[in-house]
Amino acid sequence: MARSDLLLSLVRAGAMGDQILFRKTVEAMAAEERAKQHHVLADRLLENVRSLPNNTQALHPVVGEQLQGLFYEIVPRRSLQDLILPEAVLTACQELLEEQLRMDLLRSYNLEPRHRVLLVGPPGNGKTALAEALAEGLTIPLIQVRYEGIIGSYLGETSQRLKRLFDYVRTRRCLLFFDEFDALGKERGDIHETGEIKRVVSSLLMQIDDLPSHVVVVTATNHPELLDRAVWRRFQIRLTLPAPSPKALEEWFRRFEARIGKPLGFAPRILAEKLKGLSFAEVEEFCMDVQRRYVLSLPQEDLKPIVAERLKQWKLRYNPPAAEQGAKKDGKKKTSAGTEVNKYFAK
Numbered sequence: 001m002a003r004s005d006l007l008l009s010l011v012r013a014g015a016m017g018d019q020i021l022f023r024k025t026v027e028a029m030a031a032e033e034r035a036k037q038h039h040v041l042a043d044r045l046l047e048n049v050r051s052l053p054n055n056t057q058a059l060h061p062v063v064g065e066q067l068q069g070l071f072y073e074i075v076p077r078r079s080l081q082d083l084i085l086p087e088a089v090l091t092a093c094q095e096l097l098e099e100q101l102r103m104d105l106l107r108s109y110n111l112e113p114r115h116r117v118l119l120v121g122p123p124g125n126g127k128t129a130l131a132e133a134l135a136e137g138l139t140i141p142l143i144q145v146r147y148e149g150i151i152g153s154y155l156g157e158t159s160q161r162l163k164r165l166f167d168y169v170r171t172r173r174c175l176l177f178f179d180e181f182d183a184l185g186k187e188r189g190d191i192h193e194t195g196e197i198k199r200v201v202s203s204l205l206m207q208i209d210d211l212p213s214h215v216v217v218v219t220a221t222n223h224p225e226l227l228d229r230a231v232w233r234r235f236q237i238r239l240t241l242p243a244p245s246p247k248a249l250e251e252w253f254r255r256f257e258a259r260i261g262k263p264l265g266f267a268p269r270i271l272a273e274k275l276k277g278l279s280f281a282e283v284e285e286f287c288m289d290v291q292r293r294y295v296l297s298l299p300q301e302d303l304k305p306i307v308a309e310r311l312k313q314w315k316l317r318y319n320p321p322a323a324e325q326g327a328k329k330d331g332k333k334k335t336s337a338g339t340e341v342n343k344y345f346a347k
Contacts, residue, residue, distance in 0.1 A: 005212035006032070009171055023049055024171040031173070036104070069149035070165045076136035076175075078129055084248045084255075084280070085126070089239050093130070096237060097137045100216065112213040114236040118181075119220040121241035124279030127220035128179055130241065134218065135175040143169055144177045147184070159203040166207040173214045181219035182226040201228050208234050244280055246272045252280070256287050264290070265304020274311060286314060 006029050013022035026049040034042040080093060099106060099113035106113055117134075119127040135142040150165065152158050169176050178184065184204055186197060205228075211217055219235070221227060232238070244252070249272035257264055264271065275283055293306045 005170065005214070021167075021171060028172055067164060067168055069146060070161060070168075071146055071149070072144045074132070074135075074142040074144060076132045076142050078132045079136050080133045083126055083129055083133055084244070084251050085130070086242070089130075089241065092237055092239055093134060093137075096134065096216075100138055100214075103213065115211070115213045115216045116208065116235045117216070117218045117237045117239065118232070118235035119218065119239050119241060120224045121222070122243055122279065123222050124281030125241045125243055126280050127241055128177075129280075130239075131175065131177045131179075131218040131220065134216065135177075138173075138175065138216065140173050140175055140216075142175050142177055144179065147180070150184075156199075158200045162200070162204055162207060166211065169215050170210075170212060175216045175218060176211075178217070178219040181221045181231075182223045185219070185221075185227050185231045201230075205230055205234060243277075244283070246276055249275060249278075249283060252283055253287075260291060260294075262294070262301070262303055264307050265302065266307055271307070275314075286310060289313075 006025055009021065009025040010029075013019070013025055026045055030042040030045040030049075033039075033045065080090065080097075085093070096114055096117065100115070103113045119130060121127060132142055145165065150158060150161050152161060185201060208217060246269075250268045253264065253268035253271045257268070266274075275286065278286070290303070290307055290310050293310065294303055297306060
C-alpha cells in the first residue's frame with residue numbers, strides 16, 4: 001500500500017488541479033512499488049499517468065518558474081568512506097542510513113526512520129561534504145537551498161517561497177540541505193530582528209515538522225548560538241564536526257599519498273604537526289597546491305622539495321612579512337587566525 005504522505009499529496013494535487021504535482025506523486029508511488037519488487041503495479045501506474053494529456057503548461061504556466069532559483073540539485077559523488085569523521089559521528093550516520101534503507105521494516109512496527117539532522121562546527125570541516133555523503137549513501141539527489149532565491153524583500157515573500165520549496169521536495173525522495181542555517185533559523189527573541197524574520201522562522205519550523213520521513217533534511221551552521229531555541233528540538237540527530245586532530249590529519253596525508261601513488265618526502269605525522277590548526281578544506285587546498293606543482297614540474301618525480309616549498313608558501317599565507325613588520329613597528333604583539341598554525345611551520 002502507498003505511504004500516507006503520497007496519498008495525501010495525491011489528494012492535494014487533485015483538489016488544486018495541479019497536474020505536475022499529480023504526475024510527480026504517481027511517479028514517486030511507482031518508484032516505491034518498484035523498490036518492493038512490485039514491477040507490474042509500478043508499470044501500470046506509469047502507463048496510466050503517461051496516458052494523460054500533456055497540458056501541464058495550460059494548467060500551471062508558471063509552476064516551473066516559481067521553483068527556479070530556489071535550489072541547486074546536485075548529484076552526490078562523495079561517500080562516507082571518503083571522509084575522515086569522529087567515530088561517534090560515523091556511527092550516527094551509518095545508523096541513519098540503515099534506518100532510511102530499511103524503512104519498510106520500521107513501518108511494519110509502526111515506526112518511522114529518523115530524517116532530520118543538525119550539523120554544527122567551524123567552517124571547512126566537512127559539514128557540506130557529510131550532507132553529500134549521506135545523499136550518496138541513500139542514492140538520492142541533494143537539494144541545496146539557495147538563500148538568494150529564497151529570501152525576498154517584500155512582506156510574506158520569503159515564507160511563500162519556502163512553502164513552494166517544501167511542497168516540491170515532499171513529492172520526491174531527496175536530501176534537502178540548508179547550509180548556513182542560522183541565516184533562516186535565527187533566534188526569535190532577538191530584539192534586533194524584525195517581525196518578518198520571526199514569522200519566517202515560525203513558518204520554517206512548521207514546514208520542517210510536516211516533512212515526510214522519506215525526505216532527509218540536513219542543516220549546517222557555524223554559529224549554533226544564533227539558532228532559535230525551538231530549532232534544536234526539531235532535529236533528531238545533532239552532530240558536531242570539530243577541527244581535525246593531528247591523528248585525523250595524519251590519516252588525510254596517508255590517503256593523499258595513496259591517491260597520487262607517490263611518497264610526499266615527509267612522514268604524514270610530520271606534515272600533520274606542521275599543518276596543525278588548519279581545517280580539512282585548507283588541508284585539501286594545500287594538497288591540491290602540491291599536486292598542481294608536481295604536474296607542472298614533470299618529469300621530476302621527487303615531491304619532497306615541492307612539499308617543502310609549499311610549506312614555506314603557506315607560512316607566508318598565515319603570516320605576511322608586511323604584517324609582521326607593522327606589528328614590530330607598533331611594539332605590539334601580533335595576533336592572527338594563523339598563530340596556532342605558525343608555531344608548527346617554524347618546526
